[in-house]
Amino acid sequence: MGTIQIQNLTFGYPDQETPLLSDLSVSFDARWHLGLVGRNGRGKTTLLHLLMGDLQVSQGTITTDLAFHYFPQPLPSGADTMSVNDVLLAISAAEPWQWQVEMQDLGLPLTIMDQPFGTLSGGEQTKVLLAELFSAPDGFALIDEPTNHLDEQGRTQTARYLRQKQGFIVVSHDPSFLDDTTDHTLAIEKKQVSLYQGNYSVWHREKTATDTREAEQQGTLKKEIKRLTVAERQREAWSNKTEAKVSAAADRGFVSHKSAKMMRKAKNIERRNTTAIADKEALLKNVDDVEPLSVPYTPWRESTVLRTNAVAVHLAGRQLFQPVSFVLQRGDRLQIQGPNGIGKSSLIHALLGQLPATDVSGSFQVPQGVTFSYLPQTFADPDKLMTVVGPDALKDQTILYWLHKMGMPRPRFLVPVQKWSMGEKKKLLLAYALQRPGNVLIWDEPTNYLDVDTRDQLLAGVQKSDATMIIIDHDRQFTDAVCNRQLALIR
The missing domain is CATH 3.40.50.300 (P-loop containing nucleotide triphosphate hydrolases)
Structure with a gap:
């Protein structure tokens, strides 16, 4: 075995x-x-x-x-x-x-x-x-x-x-x-x-039950830590004063049995209090603080944000999906559905003008002035990632703020991005998108690689936001909770 x-x-x-x-x-x-x-x-x-x-x-x-x-x-x-x-x-x-x-x-x-x-x-x-x-x-x-x-x-x-x-x-x-x-x-x-x-x-x-108990105890624990710390400082001051007197007495050639006993007792109390403080602080440190995450956006002044008419994408002469037509209204959160390889991301790339005109049929009608904030799904190559977010991204205080909100400790910012985990790289890409609010937020597989806490932060943030969004994601619990419209691509 x-x-x-x-x-x-x-x-x-x-x-x-x-x-x-x-x-x-x-x-x-x-x-x-x-x-x-x-x-x-x-x-x-x-x-x-x-x-x-x-x-x-x-x-x-x-x-x-x-x-x-x-x-x-x-x-x-x-x-x-x-x-x-x-x-x-x-x-x-x-x-x-x-x-x-x-x-x-x-x-x-x-x-x-x-x-x-x-x-x-x-x-x-x-x-x-x-x-x-x-x-x-x-x-x-x-x-x-x-x-x-x-x-x-x-x-x-x-x-x-x-x-x-x-x-x-x-x-x-x-x-x-x-x-x-x-x-x-x-x-x-x-x-x-x-x-x-x-x-x-x-x-x-x-884990939730343990965290809940610890959270309920936090106020009491912090007060107890403060009390023990204050008491420890008082005992330390008293011990130092007593030790100084005993040392002076030792210099004169005598130390009372009672004074030596008091010093030993003080040292034992000090060790016990130090251990108690460390134990209580350790209880607080294992709880992950998950802060609320907002999803900023720029509202468009008109009710209609986007129209598409018979749009299809062609790859090497092959049409990926049947032509689609839809209207995106202000406040819509539209999920684009379909199996792997059907062209969901290609439809987004066409909307953003990232495909040759010869590969796209149909039309997009975007009012002048509408801006898109795009979260791409591909980011594994750290060099390409830094090209997207910019070489100075980790000097941008807004991006660092979003990363910290998503649970990344500040010392991690000093580590080269090449050595970050895939989830941490995804958080950097997400932070970059969040600090660039547009009239339409386009998120391509936002939950990939994210830990559950950050995914839940994102879900709650989208639910509280009135942002107009287009979302591609295979996490059904996420999309069912945040999307109010669906567009299914078929071959």
Whole structure:
């Protein structure tokens, strides 16, 4: 029976003030369906790479008799221009017919095998890499964010695959997906790592109850810490004064038994109070403070913000979806729906004028003066990300304000963006979009890679806002809660 045993593991990157993981000791059974959860930047992906041996352990040990298989597999250099078939040949140990079976189950046409990988949508690329995972001949699966960009069919198929697996570790910020696939949860929390027997809902229920108790105790704890601190200072002053008298007496050649006993008692009280203060402060530090997040926008003066008439997008001579016509009114929150690869993002790119005119048919009628604030879905390449947000983004106090509101600690701003997690990069892109309010907010897959707390912040912020929005997202709970209109693209 396979196991993973981690003993006293400490790991931090060279540019971090404090270790990312500190004195971690935990054991996993290879039969577990383990969900790995925690806020962005807490070290979930790092832990997977430590298990893989891609990173060197600073202190402690990892002992296992398992061979690991990681998702997503690293892509070969130049993958964007390689065919899907060549990419899979480079990263997979399975036979081609096995990928093809899995791709068809995921809803991918086999005609894409000869298509350049870089021309696929984000969801289609995820499905290709999932086909590699599903067809892998062996290995204990370490799965990092499998549902990003995935449509409903892809999520259903991925969940079905995982339920049939004997054991795995999966990182995800999708509560419904985790509830559907896991039976144990490892949570990397603010000041500790906790292991729970049960799925995401079990962890969330217990964590919420603990946080609620601690929040209720915060006022009392803070008063008690203040009282202990004041008392400690008074005792320290008294102790110093007494010690000075005793020292003077010692210089004269005598120390009373009573004075020595009083000094020892004072020192013992000091140690106990110091421990009590540290213990009570630790209780406060494990609660994540999630502040409300507003969604700023610039209201348009007229009721109609946008009209489209028989718009379609063509790629390599192929029409992606049937022509669509719609009117966007002030205050509408329109969800664009459709399976992976149908052209949802392409429709947005057409609206923003980012496609050649020859690839777009139909017309957009945008009143003069209407401005768009665009949140793109693609941001993985840090160089491209910094091109979008600007090289001085982390000197912009408004962007730093939004990042801090989304739970990023200030010391993280000093770490190069290249070393940020995918969720942290997504937060930077989101902060950039939030500090540029337009008349229409266009968000392409805003919840991808975001931790649950930030996703819920975003959801509540949109619900309280009167912003006019166009949203693409495969998180049904999110879109059902915030969108009041739907536009379904069909082939």
